[in-house]
Amino acid sequence: MLATPFSCPCRSMPPSGTPSHRASGSAFRWFAATYISCRRCNQTAMTMQTRTRKPGSGAGCAAAGAAALFAAFPGAAYGACETQALRTATVAQVMDGQTLRLEDGGGVRLIGALAPEAPRWWKGIKPWPPAERARRALEELIGTSKVELRFAGGEMKRDRHGRFLAQLFVLRGAERIWAQGEMIRRGLAQAYSFRGHRACARDLQAYERQARAGRAGLWRSGKFAVLGAQSVAALSKRRGVFQVVEGKVLSVGRTRKWSFVNFGADWKTDFTVAIRAGDRSRFQGSDLPLDQLAGKRVRVRGWIGRWNGPVIKATHPEQITIVEEPGDADAGNRK
Known part of the structure; x- marks a missing residue:
C-alpha cells in the first residue's frame, strides 16, 4: 500500500456546464489540457507504490497498485456518447x-x-x-x-x-x-x-x-503494440487475437460479394481488410467511404484471421480510422 496518502494535481471535474452523459467539445479540450499533468501524477503514484511494496506480496501489491492507479486520478465525469x-x-x-x-x-x-x-x-x-x-x-x-x-x-x-x-x-x-x-x-x-x-x-x-x-x-508492452500492415509474419502469428494494425492503403478492390482494402501488391500473402457486400451500406455516407481510402494511412482494429495472408473482416466503419501522417501522436508505438 502507499506509505502516505497521495493527492494528484489533476482536476476531477470538467468545466462547469459540461454534461456528464454526452460528448462535448469543452470536455474533450479539458481532458487534452490536463492530460500531461495527469500522466506525471500517475507515474509518481506508481513509483511510490513500487518503493513501498513488501517482498512476496504479489496479490496484495496488485490490489494496492490498482488502488493507487485510481486514487492518483480522482474520478472524472466523462462525456460519453448518447445513451x-x-x-x-x-x-x-x-x-x-x-x-x-x-x-x-x-x-x-x-x-x-x-x-x-x-x-x-x-x-x-x-x-x-x-x-x-x-x-x-x-x-x-x-x-x-x-x-x-x-x-x-x-x-x-x-x-x-x-x-x-x-x-x-x-x-x-x-x-x-x-x-x-x-x-x-x-x-x-x-x-x-x-x-x-x-x-x-x-x-x-x-x-x-x-x-x-x-x-x-x-x-x-509489445504484446499489445500497434502492428504495421507490412509486418505480415507477426500478424500471421496472431490469428484469433484482437489487434490494431496501421498502414498505408495501396488500393481498394471490389467483387460482387466482397470489397478488399489492400496494403500490399500481393493479395495472396499481404495483410488485407475484407468487407462483405452486405456490410458495404454501413460505409456509404459514413465518415469512412471505402472508395476514398486509397493512398491514406489508416488504423484498423479487429480479430486477425487468415484468408491467403492475414486478414481483418470489417463489418462497420468504426473499425477503421484515418490517421495523420506524419506527426501522429502515438506513432512511436507502431511496430
Whole structure:
C-alpha cells in the first residue's frame, strides 16, 4: 500500500456546464489540457507504490497498485456518447476486467472495452497478470458504489448468455464515471466494437489514443503494440487475437460479394481488410467511404484471421480510422 496518502494535481471535474452523459467539445479540450499533468501524477503514484511494496506480496501489491492507479486520478465525469439509462444496480462481484455479476444474479459485460484475457499459452496457476490488473482496477473503480446501466438507441441489450451489454457508469453522488472510458484511458483495456454495438466506438477510441500516446498500462508492452500492415509474419502469428494494425492503403478492390482494402501488391500473402457486400451500406455516407481510402494511412482494429495472408473482416466503419501522417501522436508505438 502507499506509505502516505497521495493527492494528484489533476482536476476531477470538467468545466462547469459540461454534461456528464454526452460528448462535448469543452470536455474533450479539458481532458487534452490536463492530460500531461495527469500522466506525471500517475507515474509518481506508481513509483511510490513500487518503493513501498513488501517482498512476496504479489496479490496484495496488485490490489494496492490498482488502488493507487485510481486514487492518483480522482474520478472524472466523462462525456460519453448518447445513451439512455435502463436501471441502476449493485455489483456483487467483478468477474474479470469486463464482466460483472449483479446482486440480483444478472450479468453485465462492459461493451466496447476489451480487457486482457489469458492467452492459450499461459499455464500459470495464478491469473495472467494483465488480466488480473484489469480485474482489480475495475473492482477498485466500482468499490461499493451503485452502477447505472446505459444503452444506445437501437443496440442490442443482452448477449446470448442473457448478460446485459451496457455502457456502465459508476455513481458517486452527483458524479457519473464512465467505466469503459476510465479503463481504456488508463491503458487497462482496448477499444473495440461490432456492428450491433458501435455508437460509442469513436469516443472510446479517442481515450485509447490518449492511453497509447502516454504508453499507459497495456501500451507499455509489445504484446499489445500497434502492428504495421507490412509486418505480415507477426500478424500471421496472431490469428484469433484482437489487434490494431496501421498502414498505408495501396488500393481498394471490389467483387460482387466482397470489397478488399489492400496494403500490399500481393493479395495472396499481404495483410488485407475484407468487407462483405452486405456490410458495404454501413460505409456509404459514413465518415469512412471505402472508395476514398486509397493512398491514406489508416488504423484498423479487429480479430486477425487468415484468408491467403492475414486478414481483418470489417463489418462497420468504426473499425477503421484515418490517421495523420506524419506527426501522429502515438506513432512511436507502431511496430
